[in-house]
Amino acid sequence: MLQQVTATRYVTPLREGGSLPGIVEADDLGTYVVKFRGAGQGSAALVSEIVVGELGRRLGVRVPDLVLISLDAEIGKREPDQEVQELLLASVGVNLGMDFLPGSIGYDGIHWQPPAEEAARIFWLDALTGNVDRTWANPNMLIWHRKLWAIDHGAALVFQHSWPAVSAWAARRYDLSKHVLGGLVAGIGHGPLKALDAELADAITPELIDEVLALVPDEFLLRLNSAPEDAEAASLRERYADYLLARRASDRAWWPESAA
Template sequence: MENADFRPELRTVNVTRYVTPLREGGSLPAIAEADDDFLYVLKFRGAGQGVKALIAELIGCEIARLLGFRVPELVFANLDTAFGRSEPDEEIQDLLKASVGLNLALHYLSGAITFDPVVTRLDEQLASRIVWLDALLTNVDRTPRNTNMLVWHKELWLIDHGASLYFHHSWDNWQEMSLRPFTQIKDHVLLPLATQIEQADADFKAILTNERIRSIVDLIPLSWLGNEEPEARRDVYYEFLIRRIAASEVFVKEVQHARAATV
């Protein structure tokens, strides 16, 4: 975590077998097997939010990993044009056809169970750190209804950051959005435990240097960034994140305000 030479890398695998759809949500992720013989949760570029959800997943997952959270290994997953031709489900076949090329996949944690705050009590330091991460990423999808955390081998794992960074669904005011408080943090499943948010802020700002953020953003494939000035669009993600980190007191205060309203 303190490695100054931090250089994230993602392996690329080829998808060889579609195993089963995961019906949670509207994007129809699936369990699939790759040519390394591992099972993955495959996120498709042809799904509802398209490559933007994959970009959010990539950035969110790799920032979480840098900060020391447990996250499944993330890989680029290549889908061949011939893949899925024999799939009998028409909706799935359309999804596979629309997803030819580079997709994103997470190592499948077989046997993992959904985190339940009633069953598994987290310590306040860890809870504060997760809340800080989600306030940075503007992650709207870590609520009591859908925690997007798993317990695997008695350890907590963070998954599914595709709903983060929602500024990129409308590029017009990204500078302003980078400095906004994250009011949806009031719905965060771990907000009541986030008593150490200021310590999390100090610890994490020391880790998230501009160079490390750049190395994560540079992982975004140009093919996911559109045909018009993809390098410039990649730079927007970098600028958004470093501005938001520099102004973190804005979302830290919002966390404190939202938590005070619940106690």
């Protein structure tokens, strides 16, 4: 279960994010980057953050710790910026926070590059989950203490917006050419790529998927715009599991051809 904390102060918005995340202090004395349930992407982005982030953590990808953070209306009412105030008031209740990494810098691929295997693990995670938002327009990676951290997975799991046929999702190709780490991954030899694919695919078991999906609060699932009105959280978790396991069990044509 994810740790639960309560917001005590809204510090500042991060306006480079399309969903207007913000830096928030909490009652555990922690500082978090919070994605709000009232943002335009709705709770689907929060579900993606949890599912993809926690899958990544279990696959050896560095991801900031996640918490569930409760937001009181009084914090929103004290905010002078009207746009931010409206967002906070629309997000009263449980939201999702990511541990703030002080002093981190955005990855630019120029001044420092990660080990190739670390890059390949992130790429494999993105390809599995259909993350369309790890390009040079928006790398969504940080360097902190000379380590690479993957952030912002809200654009992954695009199937949850329209629920295409499971088989269609499983066969969907992933464009390596646009990925921030594509050059590093493409330079890895056939043998290491094939071995890494086998290792990570073996790790994606039904038990692991269930463990990760259990971390998603019921209310995030039930607030999905694409969820049927009579849907239950348990049935929605089963749908996510079906899609992810089908993707893992496919021939993985989305993995670089050099590893096929």
